[in-house]
Amino acid sequence: MTTSSTPAYPSRCRRCDSRVTLMFTRSNNRIGNAGRPYYKCLTCTKFLCFADSRGLDPSNPLCSCGIPSRRQISGPARCVPRGLHYVCSQGGCSFYSPMHGDYGQISLDEEIASLFIQLSFI
Structure with a gap:
């Protein structure tokens, strides 16, 4: 597994052009994001992106911004088993692409998902 360094992050919201704020998920977050840093626009309440290197890999598909x-x-509330996908790493565009294998979108059960989260793969 290869990870890239933490990229530069947005200073403005792509929806309303207001300044964004660095925030942290709650420590009791039960889906694997406890204490994780992220950027959010407080004006329009838009989540932009996570502010760490988890899930970053230079070989990931390029988003509409032209970056990995x-x-x-x-x-887990949305989908069980949990589906893997790609999103814009900097919150600059609305890129979303399911991660496909030979039989459709790749999904993980909770045990494997927890392991991949601990390894910063996702």
Whole structure:
């Protein structure tokens, strides 16, 4: 697994052009993001992107901004098993692409998802 260094992050919201704020997920977050830093626009309440290197890999597909995307997993409330996908790593565009294998979107059960989260793969 290869990870790239933490990229430069947005200072303005792509939706309303307001300044964005660095925030942290709650420490009791149960989907693998406890204490994780992220950027959010407080004006329009838009989540932009996570502010760490988790899921970053220079071989990930390029997003519409022309930069490598971030590999992520859907939350358990939305989909069980949890599907892997790519999103814009800097919150600069609305890029979203499911991660496909031979039989459709790649999904993980909770045990494997927890391991991949600990390894910063997703």
